[in-house]
Amino acid sequence: MSQSFNRGTVEDFGRWREFSAGMWAWIFHKFTGWVLVGYLFTHIAVLSTATQGAELYNGTLQGLEALLIVRFLEVGLLAVAVFHILNGLRLLFVDLGVGLESQDKSFYASLVLTGAIVVASIPTFLGGKLV
Amino acid sequence: MSTQIEQETETEESADESVTEPPVESPGDRRRQQKRERASRLDEQRRVEEEVSEDEETVSLKIFRYDPEVEGKEEPRFDDFTVPFHKGMTVLDALIYARDHYDSSLTFRHSCRQAVCGSDALFINGRQRLACKTQIGDLDSGTVRIEPLPHQAVVKDLVVDMEHFYDQMEAVEPYFDADDLPDDELEEQYQSRENREKVKMSTRCIWCGACTSSCNIAAGDNEYLGPAAINKAYRFAMDEREGEQRKQDRLRIVEQEHGVWRCQTQFSCTEVCPKDIPLTEHIQELKREAIKNNLKFW
Ligand code: HEM
Ligand code: SF4
Ligand code: FES
Numbered sequence: 001m002s003q004s005f006n007r008g009t010v011e012d013f014g015r016w017r018e019f020s021a022g023m024w025a026w027i028f029h030k031f032t033g034w035v036l037v038g039y040l041f042t043h044i045a046v047l048s049t050a051t052q053g054a055e056l057y058n059g060t061l062q063g064l065e066a067l068l069i070v071r072f073l074e075v076g077l078l079a080v081a082v083f084h085i086l087n088g089l090r091l092l093f094v095d096l097g098v099g100l101e102s103q104d105k106s107f108y109a110s111l112v113l114t115g116a117i118v119v120a121s122i123p124t125f126l127g128g129k130l131v
Numbered sequence: 132m133s134t135q136i137e138q139e140t141e142t143e144e145s146a147d148e149s150v151t152e153p154p155v156e157s158p159g160d161r162r163r164q165q166k167r168e169r170a171s172r173l174d175e176q177r178r179v180e181e182e183v184s185e186d187e188e189t190v191s192l193k194i195f196r197y198d199p200e201v202e203g204k205e206e207p208r209f210d211d212f213t214v215p216f217h218k219g220m221t222v223l224d225a226l227i228y229a230r231d232h233y234d235s236s237l238t239f240r241h242s243c244r245q246a247v248c249g250s251d252a253l254f255i256n257g258r259q260r261l262a263c264k265t266q267i268g269d270l271d272s273g274t275v276r277i278e279p280l281p282h283q284a285v286v287k288d289l290v291v292d293m294e295h296f297y298d299q300m301e302a303v304e305p306y307f308d309a310d311d312l313p314d315d316e317l318e319e320q321y322q323s324r325e326n327r328e329k330v331k332m333s334t335r336c337i338w339c340g341a342c343t344s345s346c347n348i349a350a351g352d353n354e355y356l357g358p359a360a361i362n363k364a365y366r367f368a369m370d371e372r373e374g375e376q377r378k379q380d381r382l383r384i385v386e387q388e389h390g391v392w393r394c395q396t397q398f399s400c401t402e403v404c405p406k407d408i409p410l411t412e413h414i415q416e417l418k419r420e421a422i423k424n425n426l427k428f429w
Contacts, residue, residue, distance in 0.1 A: 015281075018257035022398030023347065094396050097419065100412050103398055 021104035025087055032084040039077055066130055074125045079118045086110035188216040190267050192225055194237065195278040198287050207285075209276075210234070216267065222255055222275060223262035226289075239289035246405055249337030252344070253289055254278040259341035259403040280344040296340045299357050303364040303384055310374030326371045333366040333413055335406040342400035342410055354389040358400035358410040361385055365413040368420070379424075386421040394418070 050057040198204040283291035343357035368381040
């Protein structure tokens with residue numbers, strides 16, 4: 001199978017347009033999971049400046065929050081985390097064998113809810129003055 | 132046309148001979164009348180015929196072609212065919228028409244034409260479907276794009292090598308094999324109604340391979356048993372007549388490294404199965420069964 005004749009456009013992820021809800025959920029879940037792992041390292045790096053004294057820690061955080069790009073990255077992080085949690089709950093139900101017929105609807109619900117929460121968070125993340 | 136003529140005669144009659152009795156119809160009149168009628172009938176018939184042939188519906192097919200044994204055909208390509216459409220026509224009907232009328236070298240498998248034999252699972256408009264169970268009228272797009280099942284080696288045109296799929300099916304020992312047989316070998320082995328209901332859907336598999344072809348995991352992991360084989364294992368593992376020992380054996384087969392735990396619940400198999408078998412549900416149940424089986428609290 002995997003060493004099958006290469007049919008060019010016939011196979012594989014180039015056909016993403018033909019993916020269905022469950023396949024997208026899987027791809028998004030993998031992606032968001034690994035983004036969260038990546039963030040964990042950043043998070044630890046930033047927080048550990050506190051070991052070098054309060055001044056450095058405050059300076060680092062203020063410096064970061066002054067950057068517009070960081071504000072946007074925070075919105076993105078929230079989106080990624082919220083989707084991962086909501087779809088994680090969906091996967092939990094799938095593992096328990098509950099509501100399998102509605103697995104596509106619960107994926108769409110996760111997406112919509114993520115969108116709503118992210119939009120609601122924008123004033124908080126982008127609102128504060130950039131010093 | 133005919134109504135107009137009649138009206139004219141009527142007005143003439145009322146104008147010229149309004150007082151006298153109705154005119155006697157001469158044989159010539161009758162003949163002319165009949166001729167007019169016949170002509171208008173023929174007109175009508177011709178018009179209908181023309182209309183039909185003008186919008187005689189056709190459907191265009193875009194079919195994957197590849198033949199490693201013929202020079203000039205080793206490079207995969209798509210061939211276009213236009214075939215007449217009729218109500219209720221299936222994709223298989225269209226393929227058969229194209230083969231019989233245009234190109235007898237067009238190769239595809241089919242047999243029962245009623246979704247029973249499982250030999251014509253194809254990749255139709257971006258989805259694994261049985262050609263004989265898919266009506267062209269139900270497809271969204273105007274052209275029907277027909278390709279062999281993805282993730283299987285193509286032998287020729289729409290024919291893929293099913294050997295690996297069959298190997299995986301055999302790997303789960305897909306036959307009834309009870310721990311204890313009745314003393315009298317011919318005695319029936321009854322199953323409770325509830326138990327029959329439990330395995331009912333899983334018994335419907337026709338070995339078409341659509342599910343396994345749709346699975347991203349099976350595409351990336353050749354050793355993965357795949358949805359069809361796991362569903363087969365479910366069918367027998369859940370059959371109470373087989374007995375506890377056989378069930379343990381069966382669970383050992385599905386919980387191996389390339390068994391149920393490869394499933395990432397993408398639901399693609401469940402969506403394409405032409406027999407509507409809830410494959411993901413069965414795989415998930417076997418996962419839980421395997422865990423319950425291995426949990427020890429003492
Ligand atoms: C309440 C919070 C969370 C929930 C409910 C949750 C839920 C889940 C679930 C159910 C899976 C299983 C995916 C599968 O079945 O294949 C998963 C995968 C994963 N999660 Fe989370 N998760 C959470 C938080 C996190 C966090 C904070 C991180 C990062 C540090 C993370 C990283 C990952 C990764 C990388 C995967 C993919 C693993 C793989 O490759 O299979 N998750 N998550
Ligand atoms: S489970 Fe369904 S899709 Fe898979 S081989 Fe059997 S009938 Fe075909
Ligand atoms: S021809 Fe038998 S299943 Fe389609």
